[in-house]
Amino acid sequence: MRCPYCRHADSRVVDSREADDGQLIRRRRSCPECGKRFTTVEEAVLAVVKRSGVTEPFSRTKIIGGVRKSCQGRPVDEDSIALLAQRVEETIRAKGAAEIPSHEVGLAILGPLRDLDEVAYLRFASVYRSFDSLADFEREIETLRAAARARAGVGAEAATAAAGPAQ
Numbered sequence: 001m002r003c004p005y006c007r008h009a010d011s012r013v014v015d016s017r018e019a020d021d022g023q024l025i026r027r028r029r030s031c032p033e034c035g036k037r038f039t040t041v042e043e044a045v046l047a048v049v050k051r052s053g054v055t056e057p058f059s060r061t062k063i064i065g066g067v068r069k070s071c072q073g074r075p076v077d078e079d080s081i082a083l084l085a086q087r088v089e090e091t092i093r094a095k096g097a098a099e100i101p102s103h104e105v106g107l108a109i110l111g112p113l114r115d116l117d118e119v120a121y122l123r124f125a126s127v128y129r130s131f132d133s134l135a136d137f138e139r140e141i142e143t144l145r146a147a148a149r150a151r152a153g154v155g156a157e158a159a160t161a162a163a164g165p166a167q
């Protein structure tokens with residue numbers, strides 16, 4: 001590894017330690033020419049396999065771009081999108097696989113996006129799941145409504161339980 005200070009072509013590793021639960025290795029390096037020290041990070045490249053069989057490196061930026069497109073005109077800020085992309089990356093890396101099919105990346109986006117904005121979720125799902133009729137949208141909206149009813153129901157029960165028995 002070239003020294004970032006003096007551009008000397010070689011450096012010596014003086015310390016290596018795992019970080020992020022073994023997901024990456026940080027190395028302290030020392031330059032024999034100028035004596036300065038710097039840190040490098042080594043991480044396994046996560047490959048996304050597209051339907052065509054072509055692989056490309058996983059890109060959080062690409063997820064942000066896709067989600068941002070679905071969120072156009074919606075009250076969703078950039079921070080929420082960045083956080084969503086981070087959650088997606090964590091979910092995918094937690095699987096511990098070196099390669100992941102692109103449809104699994106889409107799948108990992110759907111859940112957090114539904115929590116973030118239901119309209120953006122519908123847009124994303126319509127592309128990702130190739131909706132081709134109104135019936136596809138109706139089915140998905142019905143699922144969203146059922147989930148909302150379930151949440152409201154659970155909330156009401158919890159409130160009743162917290163209030164204790166009547167009388």
Ligand SMILES: [Zn+2]
Pocket residue numbers: 003004005006007008031032033034035036
């Ligand atoms: Zn140097």
